[in-house]
Structure formats: structure tokens, C-alpha cells
Amino acid sequence: MPIIKNKKPTRRKSALILILFIFLFSKFVTSQSEYEYTINSYLLYFDIVDELKVKETIEVIISPNAPLSRYTFYSEYSIENPEAIIEINGKTQIANVSVSKIVGEINAIYIEFPEVSPGDQLKIRISFYSEGMLQTINGKKQFSYYVKFNQPVGYFYARLYIPKGYAILSPIVPSPDKVESSGNALVLEWKKQEVRPGEEFYFITGFSGEVSNEFPLLYFVVPVLIAFVGGFLAGILYKGKEKSTVDLRSDEEKVIGILREGPMYQSELVKRLGFSKAKVSLLLKDMEKKGLIERIKEGRTYLVKLKEM
Template structure:
């Protein structure tokens, strides 16, 4: 029978080999992560934007982000080209609501960076961030009507993207409406438009443009006899009324296209003096960056201009 110390000596070899295998496996995972490993620090399950036009100049904006962390997450940053005033935020940690520290700073190009600091989200933990603030610059006036414009681009995938625009009582939505809303709801005190997209990919961008009239003053209720007279006149002049309406719509379309041509002509006149950065065009024209982006995209499709990526913006050239 072999001595006991010989048996103990042979038993160490498998243990040593096992330790080397475990160490090799750990190092392999560190330097060569398996396919499907998380590319981002968190997953955005849902991203929602809510806009409420409170006056011709001001808009109340609310951003809600539902995310799941893959690391110890304590901060989230939102970038916007519009001013941020009276900002406040909370985070819902699944039944527990905590306050979020909000800091707004100017970064390169005049963009506002909104830093949201909150209690640590551990790997696998989900939270819903809700940020509210007042802003301006999204609503512009043109030819007696207002226009809301907003642009958003995502730097990572989003499960569900939702946007809502609330226009107050006394306003009527007019063309253009880009893109067509998935839902329109009208009531006595508001007009609501909603859009929703699923499986948004990194780099996807969205333009939202909605035209609406100025405030409508509701007159006092007229005499019932007036309704009778209007009804009789309508019977007699129904055909003429339809024809007049068609002429009116055609005139409005001409006015809108004429206004668009006017914007294009201004841009072409500027570009004849040399290439210009897209961000500078908005300042020269006195319009929002979103509106300039939409107009340039249409001009590029028509073959009038060429845009070349330069930093975080584009340099615009006149196509010969």
C-alpha cells in the first residue's frame, strides 16, 4: 500500500489545474467579452416627450425616461438646443420616489447640458426619470400663424419612443403637420397630438413640425333667427360656397409654398457668398434650428445644395 503522503501529493495536481482553468476563464471574459455583452451602461426601455404650449412664447416640456442599469449608475445627461428654466426632476425606483439634483450648463455650440444626479441604480435595477422645465424658441410666428418645431436624435437604441403635443383651447391646427400623428384628440379645452415609434435604433432622428392658428375669439351666441337665415342662404349658395372654399384652399397652398420658396431663396442668396455652417444659417435667418434643418433637407433632395458633416453640425455648399 502506498504511503499516505504519496496519495496527498497526487491529489494536489487536479486542484492546481482547476485553479489555472478558472483563472484562464476569468481573464478571457475580461479581455474577450462574449457576444451579446452590454454595449451601453443602461438600456432605455421607453423615452417620452410631452410639450404643452402655454403661451405664444413659452412651452412646458416634460421628459420621462424608463431605463435599466447595467452598472452602478448615478447620473444621466440630456442635451437640448433650447433654454432650460425652472427645471425639477424626480426618479421612481419602483415604488420609492426620490428627488433628483438638476444642474444646467452651457457646452460647446451653445447647447444646454442638463445633468441629472440621483441615488445609485445598481446593475439590473430599473428607474423612471421625470424631468420638467419651461423653455422657449420652439414656437415661431410666420404670416399670421404659429409653428411648433422640434428635432431629436438618439445615440443608443430605445424600446418605445412617445411624443405628445398639447395645444390649448382657442387654437386650431393647420398644415404642415410632419409627420402625420398617430392620434389626434380634440376637446373643449385642448387639442392633443401624439406620435409613437418602437424599436428605435442608434442614430435615428425625428423632425416634428405642427402649424396652428393664433387664438380664436369666440363671439356671443347670435339670435336663433340668424341660424335660420344662414341655413336658407346655404341652400341657395351651397355650390358657390364649395367653389369658394376650393379657391381659398388653393390660395393658402400658394401662400405656404411661396413662403417656403422665400426661405429657400434667402438660403441660396447667403450660399452664393460662400459655404456656411448650418448652425449659422439659423442665426442669419432668425428662425429655429429645426426649421432650418427641415428646409435644408428638402433643398438637398431637390439638388440645390450639398451638406458635408463638420463636427456636430454641417457645412452647407451651393450645388453648381
């Protein structure tokens, strides 16, 4: 009589092989989707130097997930006198910096350093002077800046230093997390934890006028002013009051009139409209939601055209 073999061990072995395969496959997929490095923090510092120029400092702390010897920043603004230092596992040294224009007005800033590997801690700090962040709109000075992240960031911080002699005016977008005096100047701070891939930030701050005699009083009223401006601006942008709607239509008509000439890069629209880059970006996003225009991504910029009806 033939012996009937127990089939259970075979089934158990097959199940173990299947589980092992799924585990290895999931690890492979995860490793394929990992970023080259992890951005632990991304800090921006803006110091207004004069009526045209801003000193920008970027400080990034990253943990490499693979061998890394170069880091690239991108900027829509002019780059003058860039200087960079790096800190690898606590040791500081000067880094090599080069700048090249890639698409439209987009500048790539390359920072080269000795190769780092997973487990190392890398801190990069670069400073340079830029023009284009400060514009005069309706007789008032306005600071504007735009940044978009293509991968997660653990902690994001931005600081704007406004020297003595200027009063903060609307608009202020977004509302600062903190406003304080530092010597004879004002410091505005914005903070964000856990930035998602694709998340973008528009910073707009108006300022104007000589206020040297009233500057201490300004420190006191700024928080109240910001609260008021935040509510006022929210009403303008989202509640659609009659006056703001008329103003917005006027801006939209300007955009539509220009685009009737043909598709145009967003940077060219900024020049034609005479608005800040941040204002144009907000305006175009709103028009795109309304179905008035299309924005086609080309590299790190957009080609804008009228929506075909």
C-alpha cells in the same frame, strides 16, 4: 512494433478549444459594444403656456447595464426652472439638476442620483420651460421640435397639448397617431416602437386664431383636416409640383446667398433665415441630397457650407 496512437481525441479537443475561444471572443465583443444603459421608453410632453413659452416634460425609463449615477439630456432650446424626480425600484426622490451650455446653443442637462446597478429599474422625469419652439411665420404660430436618438429606444411617445383658443393649421408633420379633446383643449399624439440608433424626428404643427365659439366643431373636423394636410404636405415635399418647387427654390436661394459669406453653424442659419429649426433641418437635408451643400458634424451640431463644384 511501435503502437499507433488514435489521433481523434486530439482533434476533438482542439475543436472544443476553438469553439470555446470563439464563444468567449464573441461575448467579449458583445460586451464591448453594449450601451451603458438600455432605454425602455422615452416620453415627451409639450404644454403651450403662452405665445412664447412651452413647458417640456421628459420621462425616461432605463435599465442600467453598468453602474450609473448620472444621466444627461441635450436640448437645442433654452432651459428655465428645471426640476427632476427619479424613481429607483419604485422609490421616488428628488434629483439634483444642473445645466450648462456645451456647443453653440446646445444645453446639457445633468441629472445626478444615487448609483444604480444592473438589475435596477430607473425612471427619470424632468420638467422645464423653454423658448424657441414657438415661432411666428407668415402671421401664423408654429410649434417645431427636433430630437435624435443615438441608441435604440424601445418605445417613443410625444404629446402636444394645445389650449383652447387656437385652431390647428397646416403644416402638421408627421401626421399624429391620435388627436383627441381633453377638457377645452386639443391633444396630438405620436408613437413609435423600436427606434433605431441615429433615427431623428421633426415635429411641426401650425396653429392660429381665436376659435372659442367653434372649438367643439374643430374636434370633429381635425381628423379629416389631418388626412388632407398629410396628402397635401407629401405632395409639396416629394412630388415637386410647380408652385412648391418655386417656393423651395426660393428658400434654397436664401440659404445659398447666406452661405456665400462663408461656412456657418446650422443654429446661426436658423436665426438668419427666420424659419423654425425643424424647417431649416428639413431644408438643409434636402439640399444636401441634391449636392448643393455639405453638413459637417461637429459635436451635436452641424457646420454648413456650400458644396465645392
